[in-house]
Amino acid sequence: MALNKNPYKGTRDFFPQDMRLRNFIFGKMAEVSQLYSYEAYDGPLLEEVDLYLAKSGEELISEQIYSFTDRGDRLVAIRPEMTPTVARMVAQIHRETIKPLRWYSTPNLMRYEKMQKGRLREFWQYNADIFGAPDNLGEVEMIQLAVDIIRSFGGTSEMFEILLNDRRFVDFVFKSVIGIEEAMATKLYKLVDKKAKMPEEKFKAEVLTTVGDEKKAALFNEYLLLQNIQDVITYVEKNNDSSEAIAPLVSFFNLIETLGLNEYVKFDPTIVRGLDYYTGIVFEIFDKHPENRRAIAGGGAFANLLQIFNEQPLAGVGFGLGDVTFTDFLKTHNLLPDLSRPEVEVLISYMDSSIENASFKLAAKLRQKGIKTELYLGEVKPKKIFGYAEKRGHQFAVILGADELVKNEIQFKNLITREIHTIALSDVDGMSQIVKGN
Amino acid sequence: MALNKNPYKGTRDFFPQDMRLRNFIFGKMAEVSQLYSYEAYDGPLLEEVDLYLAKSGEELISEQIYSFTDRGDRLVAIRPEMTPTVARMVAQIHRETIKPLRWYSTPNLMRYEKMQKGRLREFWQYNADIFGAPDNLGEVEMIQLAVDIIRSFGGTSEMFEILLNDRRFVDFVFKSVIGIEEAMATKLYKLVDKKAKMPEEKFKAEVLTTVGDEKKAALFNEYLLLQNIQDVITYVEKNNDSSEAIAPLVSFFNLIETLGLNEYVKFDPTIVRGLDYYTGIVFEIFDKHPENRRAIAGGGAFANLLQIFNEQPLAGVGFGLGDVTFTDFLKTHNLLPDLSRPEVEVLISYMDSSIENASFKLAAKLRQKGIKTELYLGEVKPKKIFGYAEKRGHQFAVILGADELVKNEIQFKNLITREIHTIALSDVDGMSQIVKGN
Numbered sequence: 034m035a036l037n038k039n040p041y042k043g044t045r046d047f048f049p050q051d052m053r054l055r056n057f058i059f060g061k062m063a064e065v066s067q068l069y070s071y072e073a074y075d076g077p078l079l080e081e082v083d084l085y086l087a088k089s090g091e092e093l094i095s096e097q098i099y100s101f102t103d104r105g106d107r108l109v110a111i112r113p114e115m116t117p118t119v120a121r122m123v124a125q126i127h128r129e130t131i132k133p134l135r136w137y138s139t140p141n142l143m144r145y146e147k148m149q150k151g152r153l154r155e156f157w158q159y160n161a162d163i164f165g166a167p168d169n170l171g172e173v174e175m176i177q178l179a180v181d182i183i184r185s186f187g188g189t190s191e192m193f194e195i196l197l198n199d200r201r202f203v204d205f206v207f208k209s210v211i212g213i214e215e216a217m218a219t220k221l222y223k224l225v226d227k228k229a230k231m232p233e234e235k236f237k238a239e240v241l242t243t244v245g246d247e248k249k250a251a252l253f254n255e256y257l258l259l260q261n262i263q264d265v266i267t268y269v270e271k272n273n274d275s276s277e278a279i280a281p282l283v284s285f286f287n288l289i290e291t292l293g294l295n296e297y298v299k300f301d302p303t304i305v306r307g308l309d310y311y312t313g314i315v316f317e318i319f320d321k322h323p324e325n326r327r328a329i330a331g332g333g334a335f336a337n338l339l340q341i342f343n344e345q346p347l348a349g350v351g352f353g354l355g356d357v358t359f360t361d362f363l364k365t366h367n368l369l370p371d372l373s374r375p376e377v378e379v380l381i382s383y384m385d386s387s388i389e390n391a392s393f394k395l396a397a398k399l400r401q402k403g404i405k406t407e408l409y410l411g412e413v414k415p416k417k418i419f420g421y422a423e424k425r426g427h428q429f430a431v432i433l434g435a436d437e438l439v440k441n442e443i444q445f446k447n448l449i450t451r452e453i454h455t456i457a458l459s460d461v462d463g464m465s466q467i468v469k470g471n
Numbered sequence: 472m473a474l475n476k477n478p479y480k481g482t483r484d485f486f487p488q489d490m491r492l493r494n495f496i497f498g499k500m501a502e503v504s505q506l507y508s509y510e511a512y513d514g515p516l517l518e519e520v521d522l523y524l525a526k527s528g529e530e531l532i533s534e535q536i537y538s539f540t541d542r543g544d545r546l547v548a549i550r551p552e553m554t555p556t557v558a559r560m561v562a563q564i565h566r567e568t569i570k571p572l573r574w575y576s577t578p579n580l581m582r583y584e585k586m587q588k589g590r591l592r593e594f595w596q597y598n599a600d601i602f603g604a605p606d607n608l609g610e611v612e613m614i615q616l617a618v619d620i621i622r623s624f625g626g627t628s629e630m631f632e633i634l635l636n637d638r639r640f641v642d643f644v645f646k647s648v649i650g651i652e653e654a655m656a657t658k659l660y661k662l663v664d665k666k667a668k669m670p671e672e673k674f675k676a677e678v679l680t681t682v683g684d685e686k687k688a689a690l691f692n693e694y695l696l697l698q699n700i701q702d703v704i705t706y707v708e709k710n711n712d713s714s715e716a717i718a719p720l721v722s723f724f725n726l727i728e729t730l731g732l733n734e735y736v737k738f739d740p741t742i743v744r745g746l747d748y749y750t751g752i753v754f755e756i757f758d759k760h761p762e763n764r765r766a767i768a769g770g771g772a773f774a775n776l777l778q779i780f781n782e783q784p785l786a787g788v789g790f791g792l793g794d795v796t797f798t799d800f801l802k803t804h805n806l807l808p809d810l811s812r813p814e815v816e817v818l819i820s821y822m823d824s825s826i827e828n829a830s831f832k833l834a835a836k837l838r839q840k841g842i843k844t845e846l847y848l849g850e851v852k853p854k855k856i857f858g859y860a861e862k863r864g865h866q867f868a869v870i871l872g873a874d875e876l877v878k879n880e881i882q883f884k885n886l887i888t889r890e891i892h893t894i895a896l897s898d899v900d901g902m903s904q905i906v907k908g909n
Contacts, residue, residue, distance in 0.1 A: 035779065035780050035781035036521055036522060036525055036559070036779045036780050037519065037521075037522075038559055038562045038563045038780050039563075040514065040515045040518075040559075041515050041517045041518055041519060041545070041547060042543070042545070044515030044516065044517060045515065046512075046513075046514055046515070046556075046559075046560045046563070047512055047513040047514065048512055048560065048564065049510035049511065049512050049574065051512075052510070052511045052512050052513055053510075053511070055513070056511060067814075067843055068838040068841070068842070068843055068844065069838065069844070069845075070813070070815045070843060070844065070845030072487035072490070072491075072813050073487065073490045073491070073494060074484075074485055074486055074487050074489075074490050075484075075485040075490055075493070076478065076484050076485065077478045077479050077482030077483065077484070077593055078482070078516070078549070078579055078581065078593055079479045079482060079537075079549075079581070079593070080478075080479055081475065081479060083474055083475075084474060084475075087474055099517075099541070101537075101539030101540075102539075103537070103583075104583055105480070107479070107480070109479060111516070111517075111549075118484075121474070121476055121478075121484075122484045122486065124476045125476045125477075125484070126486065131859065131862060131863070133848065135845075136487065141516055143516065143517070145541075145542055155515055155516055155517070166848045166849075167848050167849035170827075170848040170849060171848065173831070174846070174848065177831075177835065181838070288827075288828070288831075291828045291831075292828065292831055292832065292835070341473070341474045342473055342474050342476050343473035375508070375510050376505075377508045389608075389726075390726070390729045390730065393611070393615075393726075393729075393730055394730065397615065397730070400503075400506040400507065400619070403506070404506070405505055405506055405508060406506065406507070406508065407507075407508030407573075408612070410571065410604045410605050410608040410609065410612065411604075411605035411608060421569065424569060425569070
């Protein structure tokens with residue numbers, strides 16, 4: 034029986050054109066990260082499952098992880114997210130390393146997802162993290178970086194927005210304003226995280242069950258109506274509570290405004306993030322287009338990520354942005370360049386095999402000059418070669434014949450301008466100037 | 472109990488310095504590949520195990536593969552090599568795509584190896600393949616590409632050599648000269664592949680057992696003494712056989728010589744390659760240094776890789792080069808540049824938090840000019856900042872104070888030349904010129 038030619042369910046083959054897109058996306062992200070002095074890192078494909086048990090969300094572990102027992106009887110998993118890995122790495126070195134650490138990565142991750150638009154089982158994710166920055170400043174820088182990354186693709190505040198909340202404020206609301214216990218607060222977090230996916234009625238009913246009485250439910254519903262930082266301040270004042278709980282959020286929004294980032298950032302009470310490790314500001318980046326209204330990135334601040342390694346706390350902020358949803362965003366807003374053809378500069382071809390050697394040599398010399406050169410292997414008729422060169426996206430084509438070799442003179446044809454440069458076969462510098470001057 | 476901070480056995484954490492090395496290695500390889508008009512591709516992390524059963528070597532499947540059953544009851548494996556994946560991908564599209572296909576990739580692969588120098592369980596491997604090239608020309612181009620890749624790191628013919636053979640010639644020797652059956656020939660292949668790892672006596676004894684008699688063993692031992700293409704020709708003539716079996720190899724060596732590549736390429740009868748899919752020229756690239764005498768890359772030609780997908784044959788040639796052994800090669804020959812510090816151009820810092828906003832803004836403006844800029848978060852004393860900047864590898868440092876802001880004038884300090892440029896805070900173009908002119 035013939036083997037299946039398709040990739041494994043939920044994964045993709047990246048043919049050259051797909052790969053150009055992936056490299057375009059992560060290349061730009063790497064570029065912007067480096068402008069922010071972030072350094073590239075990577076971790077292993079597999080981690081011991083214990084690492085995820087300790088900190089990731091429950092659903093991720095029980096339903097979505099690719100785990101198995103290795104030949105040495107260790108329970109391991111293909112990484113479903115990068116934060117536990119980066120925490121493990123930072124735990125190794127943070128004591129003797131100058132801080133803050135600013136790191137980014139672009140790993141492939143796997144999750145056993147139900148397939149739907151924007152979701153695949155293997156995906157690539159840009160991750161950025163800063164560890165050991167002073168309060169709020171790491172958070173602000175992370176928002177700046179995220180905005181600049183999306184802007185570098187042509188994204189504008191009409192196309193995306195960052196919805197943001199603060200888990201310290203949510204904790205305060207749940208415990209001090211509404212007055213519910215820790216265990217209930219955890220349930221309420223999970224409920225809010227799923228709000229967008231539930232019918233309104235069902236959500237309200239579950240809230241009531243969770244908080245216990247109508248009065249508490251009303252306080253909670255009031256919280257859900259907060260639309261900006263001014264609403265937050267008023268809500269806290271009205272409930273006669275100290276403003277300490279919202280001091281970081283207020284100062285964060287002040288800085289965001291001074292930096293002109295407020296057109297991108299919006300307070301949203303429903304953003305709490307499902308993963309257990311967040312402790313401060315949390316955010317999600319949303320596509321604003323009505324036909325692709327969904328989160329394309331998410332992140333936040335975590336204070337205690339190193340605790341599971343018995344290390345002192347080290348404040349961190351990070352976010353992740355996956356290739357599948359981000360590509361949907363770029364497509365939705367027509368932000369993708371034409372990547373249909375490879376970037377190859379010169380095509381060398383020869384009419385008969387007696388000049389094969391000379392053709393190989395010419396190609397080698399052009400490459401030494403840094404010119405992307407394809408050698409058409411095997412003898413070929415001129416008629417065929419121009420069609421081939423255009424399909425492949427070459428800018429220049431050279432056809433070597435025995436006559437040209439005798440005369441030591443070749444014709445360098447610009448396929449875009451149709452101009453023909455006659456040049457000595459030995460004048461590789463001249464050819465290089467023609468190509469690079471193009 | 473505290474969690475383990477170390478990476479899973481046989482894998483590595485790539486801290487920024489390690490990642491700079493990995494990016495340096497694969498960045499250069501990608502560059503040279505593109506000069507040869509090769510296009511980047513990638514495949515999934517997981518493949519169904521059937522794909523490997525069909526074509527990979529036995530040892531790879533039974534002992535080295537990371538396989539498991541997924542939640543949908545499919546038997547899958549983390550890719551241990553890239554060739555089956557690329558064959559699967561080519562099988563999908565080769566009929567409607569112009570050929571040859573020239574592709575390269577740099578995937579992470581996993582094999583359950585016994586740990587030793589140059590071997591880890593997770594490694595990255597550069598792969599290049601050409602599909603659909605005329606006889607011998609794809610092979611020559613592949614050797615050229617491999618040589619140019621290693622030369623691009625400063626490698627010379629004193630440092631590495633390509634040992635090469637032709638499975639068509641080996642088949643001919645086994646079947647027509649020595650006269651053994653198919654099954655025995657397969658055994659002999661495996662034996663030759665392991666020769667370097669066996670004591671001479673044991674090898675000879677096993678050869679005798681395999682071929683059956685002394686006369687055949689003598690013919691085989693004679694084969695093992697062949698040192699160059701002239702020896703091969705003489706051996707074939709002496710055994711009164713037609714020279715057809717070696718015609719491709721002879722013409723291959725002719726072209727290699729004309730292209731000046733013969734200083735890198737040497738015929739070696741012990742090179743047969745363990746993997747089952749090779750059918751023509753096979754080669755391994757060896758480090759010549761006596762302290763690191765080992766293969767750093769291997770490859771060859773395969774005619775029937777698409778057969779398992781019920782597709783017409785399509786000739787292919789490829790090779791793979793792993794990061795672990797290649798890094799050993801570069802280290803052994805002192806070919807590694809200094810990658811100890813990140814490339815960050817400017818450090819902006821501020822003495823008190825009243826000018827935090829102005830500092831964030833200046834950093835943002837420099838980044839817009841394409842300058843890699845780190846903002847030191849939080850107020851800091853000038854004394855501390857210069858030491859920090861030097862440790863991090865900055866070329867320029869700026870310390871903002873309230874006075875500077877009032878005067879609209881800042882000092883841009885070159886940390887290498889110790890030169891100080893006084894410049895208007897608003898003159899970002901001027902700053903850009905100072906940095907880029909450096």
